[in-house]
Amino acid sequence: MDDYISINRANWDDRVPIHLSSTQAYNVNSFVADPAMISRTVRFDAERMPDLAEKRIIHLMCHLGLDTLSFARLGADVTGLDFSGESVAVARDAAIKAQLDVDFVQSDVYAAREAVEGEFDIVYMSFGVLNWLPDMAKLGSVVASLLNPGGLFHLTEHHPLAMTLELPSKGDNLLVSSDYFGSDDPEINVSEASYIAGEGKIAHSTTYQWQHTLSEVVSGLINSGLRLTMLREFPFGTFPNGHPLTQRSDGYWHYAERPELAPLMFTVQVVRD
């Protein structure tokens, strides 16, 4: 395999100015200006997490850091980690402007153990992370190495089945249009556009991505000695992704006519005994 880390990192660095120019998803200025603002993702996840005050949290693959900073606003002692230098620079700047004492570290996720000191009460990841990683067993061992005894790993992610679904041109049934069971080989994609519209194009347009089944994700964690304490699937998601979804008052999207149709995201929690 080519050096997927450098290839994907260059792609993510290019996305940062595009994401910054968009008010659709990452409104960094509004977040900084309003000290009461907590990201939608953290508001959702905090309902299924323990009290966060004074918890030592590491947020892996934190992008522009708005979820990371939200944890700080809820009283946690939080570190964000991402391999994109451009993302980390934006996140550090936002922390300074928001007057939040948060560390942001630049590192590949598989090197996280070497990149930070000590153990954490909570390791956290969310939305759009697993598809960038080739090996769920390796992720499980990194998570286990970061947690203190009794520590919790919380992941909320797009459901892997949702990643395979497409609407056919006629009718309202869904098509499974790509393989649910991914392979060890990466999917090589080329796109000059990111998942949210913004100014500019991605110059380093090639990415390497992987599809992981739900069982692969859970097995990667429990085979690293972590104990499963929660697995939940949700019939709503964070964006319509080409489907006729309706936005609810909480900001999430669902099939209004058939709200039980398909799993669109999931949460898994494991603990280190």
Ligand SMILES: C[S@@+](CC[C@H](N)C(=O)[O-])C[C@H]1O[C@@H](n2cnc3c(N)ncnc32)[C@H](O)[C@@H]1O
């Ligand atoms: C879709 S974002 C996920 C974060 C958050 N849910 C969001 O939407 O802002 C994916 C992040 O993962 C980072 N990333 C991708 N591969 C990585 C790797 N191997 N190590 C560390 N970070 C990585 C990217 O730089 C990007 O910031």
